[in-house]
Amino acid sequence: MGYRNKYGVKGKIGFGNSGPSLVLTPLCVMGFDSDGEMILKAIHPGHSLEEVLDNTGFDLRVPEEVLTTKPPTVKEITALRTQVDTLGVLREAF
Secondary structure, three states: OOOEEOOEEHHHHOOOOOOOOEEEOOOEEEEEOOOOOEEEEEEOOOOOHHHHHHOOOOOOEOOOOOEEOOOOOHHHHHHHHHHHOOOOHHHHHO
16 A cells, blocks of 8 residues: 555554655655655656656645755666566666
């Protein structure tokens, strides 16, 4: 069950934790406002707002100012490639 859905906000319908605070994708970073609505936080370098919206299956709230994600360090890229996405699936998708 997600943080917010057709039944309401997770915490208000009896689930113990408050849910996620961020969602990281190959295109962007999303977060949640105080009502549990998902909001765009930052777009990764090389991607556009249009691309993010085209690849999101719901109406994503977009603030007036959208930040650009700081590029990863060499150490972070190495960790992603050797520990997280060892098959290179995400490198092929986007």
